[in-house]
Amino acid sequence: MAENKNDAYVRFANVQKSYDGEILVVKNFNLDVQSGEFLTMLGPSGSGKTTCLMMLAGFETATSGEISLDGEPINNVPPWKREIGMVFQNYALFPHLSVFENLAYPLIVRKMSKSEIDQRVKKALDMVQLGAFGGRRPGQLSGGQQQRVAVARALVFEPKLVLMDEPLGALDKQLREQMQYEIKHIHENLGVTVVYVTHDQSEALTMSNRVCVFDDGVVQQLAAPAELYEKPVNSFVAQFIGENNTLHGDIVSVDGENCDVKLDTGEVMQALAVNIGDVGSKTTLSLRPERVTVDPEAGSCPNVVKAEVRELIYLGDHIRARLALCGQEEFIVKVPNSSTHSHLVEGETTTVGWQSSDCRALDHQP
Amino acid sequence: MSTLAETSSGPILINGVPLKEQLSKAEHKKKMTAFFLVAPLLIFIVLTFIIPIGNMLYRSVDNPRMVTLMPALVESLNEWDGQALPPEALFQTAFEEIQRNIENGDIGKVATHVNYSLAGARSLFLKSKRKFKKITAPPYREQMIKADKRWGQIKTWQIVKSVSDPITSAYFLNAIDKTYDAAGNVVNQPESRQIYVTLFIRTLWVSTLVTLLTLIIGYPIAYLISTTPPRISNLLIIMVLLPFWTSLLVRTTSWIVLLQTQGVLNDIMVWIGIVSEDGRIQMIYNLNGTLVAMTQILLPFMVLPMYSVMKTIPLSQLRASQSLGANPVRTFFKIFWPQSIPGIGAGGLLVFVLSVGYYITPALVGGASGQMISNQIAFHMRSSLNWGLAAALGTIMLCGVLILYWLYDRIVGIDNMKLG
Numbered sequence: 001m002a003e004n005k006n007d008a009y010v011r012f013a014n015v016q017k018s019y020d021g022e023i024l025v026v027k028n029f030n031l032d033v034q035s036g037e038f039l040t041m042l043g044p045s046g047s048g049k050t051t052c053l054m055m056l057a058g059f060e061t062a063t064s065g066e067i068s069l070d071g072e073p074i075n076n077v078p079p080w081k082r083e084i085g086m087v088f089q090n091y092a093l094f095p096h097l098s099v100f101e102n103l104a105y106p107l108i109v110r111k112m113s114k115s116e117i118d119q120r121v122k123k124a125l126d127m128v129q130l131g132a133f134g135g136r137r138p139g140q141l142s143g144g145q146q147q148r149v150a151v152a153r154a155l156v157f158e159p160k161l162v163l164m165d166e167p168l169g170a171l172d173k174q175l176r177e178q179m180q181y182e183i184k185h186i187h188e189n190l191g192v193t194v195v196y197v198t199h200d201q202s203e204a205l206t207m208s209n210r211v212c213v214f215d216d217g218v219v220q221q222l223a224a225p226a227e228l229y230e231k232p233v234n235s236f237v238a239q240f241i242g243e244n245n246t247l248h249g250d251i252v253s254v255d256g257e258n259c260d261v262k263l264d265t266g267e268v269m270q271a272l273a274v275n276i277g278d279v280g281s282k283t284t285l286s287l288r289p290e291r292v293t294v295d296p297e298a299g300s301c302p303n304v305v306k307a308e309v310r311e312l313i314y315l316g317d318h319i320r321a322r323l324a325l326c327g328q329e330e331f332i333v334k335v336p337n338s339s340t341h342s343h344l345v346e347g348e349t350t351t352v353g354w355q356s357s358d359c360r361a362l363d364h365q366p
Numbered sequence: 367m368s369t370l371a372e373t374s375s376g377p378i379l380i381n382g383v384p385l386k387e388q389l390s391k392a393e394h395k396k397k398m399t400a401f402f403l404v405a406p407l408l409i410f411i412v413l414t415f416i417i418p419i420g421n422m423l424y425r426s427v428d429n430p431r432m433v434t435l436m437p438a439l440v441e442s443l444n445e446w447d448g449q450a451l452p453p454e455a456l457f458q459t460a461f462e463e464i465q466r467n468i469e470n471g472d473i474g475k476v477a478t479h480v481n482y483s484l485a486g487a488r489s490l491f492l493k494s495k496r497k498f499k500k501i502t503a504p505p506y507r508e509q510m511i512k513a514d515k516r517w518g519q520i521k522t523w524q525i526v527k528s529v530s531d532p533i534t535s536a537y538f539l540n541a542i543d544k545t546y547d548a549a550g551n552v553v554n555q556p557e558s559r560q561i562y563v564t565l566f567i568r569t570l571w572v573s574t575l576v577t578l579l580t581l582i583i584g585y586p587i588a589y590l591i592s593t594t595p596p597r598i599s600n601l602l603i604i605m606v607l608l609p610f611w612t613s614l615l616v617r618t619t620s621w622i623v624l625l626q627t628q629g630v631l632n633d634i635m636v637w638i639g640i641v642s643e644d645g646r647i648q649m650i651y652n653l654n655g656t657l658v659a660m661t662q663i664l665l666p667f668m669v670l671p672m673y674s675v676m677k678t679i680p681l682s683q684l685r686a687s688q689s690l691g692a693n694p695v696r697t698f699f700k701i702f703w704p705q706s707i708p709g710i711g712a713g714g715l716l717v718f719v720l721s722v723g724y725y726i727t728p729a730l731v732g733g734a735s736g737q738m739i740s741n742q743i744a745f746h747m748r749s750s751l752n753w754g755l756a757a758a759l760g761t762i763m764l765c766g767v768l769i770l771y772w773l774y775d776r777i778v779g780i781d782n783m784k785l786g
Contacts, residue, residue, distance in 0.1 A: 059685050079688040080697075092686035096704050105700070106690035157691065 008032035008068075009193050010056065010161065015065030017051050017217075025051050027217040029065070033195060035160075038187050040196045040204040043214030044240070052214075053163050053197045058082050069161065085154030085162040085192075089169050091146045093138035099125070099149050100134035106157040124156040127186065144175045151183065155190065164196045168203065180206050201241050205229065213237050229288075234275050235365035238286040245292075245331050247285040248364070251276055259361055261285060265327040270302045270356035275363050282364035289332040291358035294321075294350060301353030307331065309344045319344070325352065419764075426537050426757035431479045432530040435472050436463040443527040452523055457507040461498065468495050482752065483536060483545070484525040490516050537758035542566075562742065562759065569739040570766075572656060572728075573721035579661040580668035580717050581710060588669050588709070589702075592676035606669050614663065618730045621659045625650040625731075651733030659727045664720055668713040675709030676702075711778045719767055739763060 010033035017026040026048040033039050041049040054060040055067060058079030066073050074082060094102050103121040112120070125131045128148035138146055147167060154162050164183070168176045184207045187194050198204055204211045205225040213220045213228065213236075221228060221237045232238035235246070249263040259273040261283055269285060276283050296304060307325035316337065321344055323331045333352060335344065344350060378385040432440050442459045446452050452460075467473040477491035497513035511518035528546055529536070539545055539552060543560040547553045554560065591602045609617060624630050627646045635641045649655065679702060687697040725740040732738070739759060746756035 057685070057689055059688075078693075079685070080691050080693045082689075083691070084689060086686065086689035088682040088686055090680065090682055092680065092682035094683060094687075094701055105687070105692070109691040109696065153686075153690070163689075 009035040009037075009070055010195065011066075011068045012052065012056075013066045013068070015052070015055065015062045015067060017048070017055060017060065018063050024063075025217050026055075029217075029219065031212060031219070031222070033193060035193055036191050038184070038194045038196065038207060038209045040198060040208040040211045041214055042198055042201060042204040042211050042240075045199060047214040048217040049197050049212075049214045050165060053165055053195060056195065057084055057086055057163055083157075083159050083161075085157070085159035087147075087150050087154045087162065087164040087167040089166045091138070091150040091167075091170075093146055093149055093153070095138055097137075098134065099130065099136050099138065099141070102138065102149060103134075103153050103156050106153070110157060120156055124152040127155075128152045128182070143171055144179065147171060147179060148182070151186065155186070155192070159192065161193045161195070164194065166198050167196075168198075168200075176203070177206075183207065205241070213240060215240070231274075232286065232360065232362070235284045235286065235362045238360065238362060239365070243289050243332060245287040245289060245328070246365070247287070247326055247328055248366070249283060249285065251279050251281055251283055251361070253279060258356055261361055263326050267305055267326055269359060271359040271361040272357055274360045276361050283361045284363065284365050286360045286362050287354060287358060289320075289334045292333045292352050292354050294333060294335055294344065294352050296351065296353035302356050303359060304351055304353040306349060307352045308349050309346050312344060312346055323352065422757045422760055424757075425753055426761045427533050427535065428754065429529070429532055429534040429536070431475060432526075433532050435467055435476055436530070439463040439526075440530040443523075443530055446523070446527065448520075448524050448527060451518065451520055454505055454507050457510055457517075458504065461501065461506045461510060464491070464494055465498060468498070480526060480529055482540075482755075483529050484522065486516075487522075487525070490514055490522070534754075537754040538762070540755050541758040541762055562739070565737065565739045565742055566762070566766075568653075568737075569722060569763075572653070572660070572736075572738060573718050573724075575657055576660045576664060576721045577668075577714050577718045579657070580665050581714060583661070584665055584668040584672060584713065585706075585710070588672035588676055589706075591669075591673050592679070593681070603673070606666050609663065610666060614726060615730075617663060618659055618727050621655070621662070621731055622650060625655060625658065650731050651736070653732070653736045655731035655733065656728045656736035656738070659731050660721060660724055663727060664717045667716045667720060671712040671716065672706065672709035675712070676706050679705045707778070711774065715771070715774055718770070722763060722767060 010031070012029050012031040015026060015029040016024055017029075018024050025046075029048075029052060031039075031052075041052060043049045051060060055062050056069075058074070058077065062075060067075055069082065069084075093099075094105070097105065100121055103124055104117050107117045107120055121134070122131065125134055128151060130145060130148055130152070133141065133145065133149075138149065141149065147170075150167065154164075167183075168179050171179060180203055183194075187207075196204075196207065205228070208225060210222060210224055211228050212222045215236050220240075221233050223231070228237065229242050232241060238244045239246070247263055247269070249261040249269065252260040252262045252268060254273055254276070257273055259271055259276060261269045261271050263269060271283075271285055293301060305325050307323040309321060310324050310329070311322040313320040313322075318337050319335045321333045321335055323333055325331050380388050438459050439456075442452075442456045446456055464473065464476075467476055473491055473495055477488040480487035480491065493514055494510075498510075501509045501513070516522050525546075528534075536546065540555075541562050543555045543563045544552050545555050587602070587606065591599045591606070594602065622629070626632070627648060629650075631649065632641070632646045636643055636646065641647060649658075683701055684697055687701045688694065692700065723740055724738060725744060728736050728738045729741050729744070732741070740763075743756045743759045743763075746752045746759070
């Protein structure tokens with residue numbers, strides 16, 4: 001996407017940020033956000049994702065590099081002139097103003113007529129199903145309602161770009177899932193560009209067009225949710241998104257897309273060469289639990305190893321099995337709970353296998 | 367077997383005892399424990415706060431001297447209509463009572479007491495001490511008038527009668543520069559003795575100024591402390607609190623060193639050449655001195671409540687305001703200021719109430735023009751020993767503060783006040 005330079009609505013170009021002049025919290029950050037896109041910055045805390053969002057909002061200045069919005073560099077534009085809507089983690093509603101006044105605030109600042117303000121606020125409140133709550137103070141609303149008000153307030157002045165900084169962090173799980181869909185639908189209906197920050201990977205996968213995975217101030221991978229899960233480009237992403245099994249070994253040979261890896265315990269595995277060094281260098285194999293077949297038919301899998309069943313957890317639709325194989329004690333396999341499938345017993349030894357295309361050889365991570 | 371029985375008409379019963387009774391029995395022990403826990407404080411407050419204040423309120427109208435020292439005279443005066451010179455019988459009672467007090471050595475107290483209301487009464491009584499020796503037999507009236515002609519004036523007797531009343535409004539009248547004239551009407555004090563109303567007004571004026579000054583100086587400090595990261599803000603709080611670690615006297619004396627005509631500030635100004643050697647500015651021992659010193663001393667009382675309120679206003683709200691298009695000035699006035707008002711209310715009330723009763727600082731650096739009402743109260747408590755007047759002045763001050771408190775509650779609402 002980076003090649004469609006003319007389409008980029010938001011662009012970070014070689015942006016760096018340091019707070020103390022010693023440590024870079026954002027290192028050489030490049031990102032193009034398309035108009036109308038829902039892009040999520042995902043990463044553990046301290047990874048620099050919120051700093052990037054704050055630089056875009058104008059509350060932090062980039063130490064070097066350029067940020068542009070709709071083609072215009074905005075490094076020197078103060079936040080109140082950027083026309084960017086923002087939803088904060090703790091909602092940041094004004095407690096001394098009513099819900100109506102909170103929503104009217106950006107419109108009054110823009111010197112709109114009273115009738116237009118009334119009309120717009122009403123529309124925004126209806127959009128978040130809070131039409132009857134205009135007269136209340138934020139303190140009289142539940143967390144979910146406050147969150148809806150915050151979303152409505154960020155949208156009421158019709159910005160082209162809305163930033164959301166972990167807006168659902170304070171809500172309980174059920175409400176969070178409900179709000180994820182609501183925000184997603186609002187985004188689809190209004191067609192605004194959204195840059196969303198979260199540390200919750202399921203939230204990122206549910207809502208986004210694209211996800212930008214951060215770690216240690218560097219973008220690890222920028223891709224659509226499915227690609228991120230199916231085709232992680234490095235061990236961090238594989239580990240951070242979804243559940244993941246790892247096996248460590250050395251590269252024995254490389255043959256185009258595939259490679260052979262000799263594990264530390266001696267077995268040789270066929271894997272997909274994704275992010276590896278030369279022959280002889282160390283690598284970490286990544287394998288999703290649901291891509292492992294228990295007791296495979298002979299010849300169906302290039303990789304077959306013996307495994308000892310350590311623990312079984314019954315989860316209804318599937319059974320989670322913890323196996324010990326190739327020196328890895330925490331090897332997880334998800335066995336579908338179907339009548340045709342063989343059942344495991346704790347303590348028994350069985351065989352497991354997987355396709356070489358499901359086993360990705362990535363950078364070594366001890 | 368169930369012990370809980372609910373009848374359709376009556377209250378819920380547990381083992382035949384109504385639930386309410388059961389509950390109050392259970393709660394009783396808790397309440398008693400709570401009471402015993404606060405009992406020491408309660409006793410302390412009653413002994414050292416409630417009782418003294420009640421005593422002060424009573425003293426401001428209490429007038430026991432004449433009743434205790436000259437009971438017979440007081441009784442006779444009650445019967446006298448005050449229209450004409452008293453009859454011989456009253457003169458005789460007066461003579462006997464004065465003689466008895468001379469023998470007891472209490473005549474000085476009587477003289478001082480009457481003197482509060484009748485200038486010169488002191489000499490009248492003390493003179494009698496000498497002259498009454500000659501009087502041995504009736505008629506007392508002529509001989510007393512002969513000893514001092516003031517005994518022959520109705521005014522003297524009217525005043526003696528008015529100061530004999532066990533409950534008196536004289537102290538309160540005195541405290542607002544009024545007095546009774548001979549006919550018992552309320553009139554202004556002579557010009558030269560009118561000081562208290564001026565002092566009350568000055569006290570309110572100084573307190574208002576100090577409150578405003580601490581607000582103007584303190585608000586930006588509180589804002590700064592509440593918005594800087596903890597490492598720096600802790601240091602700033604220590605700087606604000608630093609004056610608390612030094613004695614009040616030391617701080618006040620430092621102001622004298624700085625501000626007096628031969629002081630540091632004047633020396634520097636002369637050295638730079640802003641003022642000439644002869645034109646040194648009088649900056650202390652006047653109202654200016656009181657204002658400067660009190661503002662400095664009371665500043666922490668303003669900063670701390672404001673700070674504790676301001677730090678509850680999250681940064682994200684200010685950022686939200688900016689992201690919605692409001693510039694920093696608008697953000698401050700629409701978002702920060704309204705939410706900081708409870709802190710201003712708390713700090714302002716605290717500083718104002720403290721200033722109204724301020725005493726040591728005005729005494730040390732106020733000079734004549736910087737004295738406040740509390741200095742007069744102290745004077746009457748310690749020097750003139752006119753405790754009744756001191757109590758009346760104190761009572762007026764107490765009422766004034768209570769009225770302000772009430773006004774504050776009506777305008778701002780006391781629930782809006784936050785101290786932390």
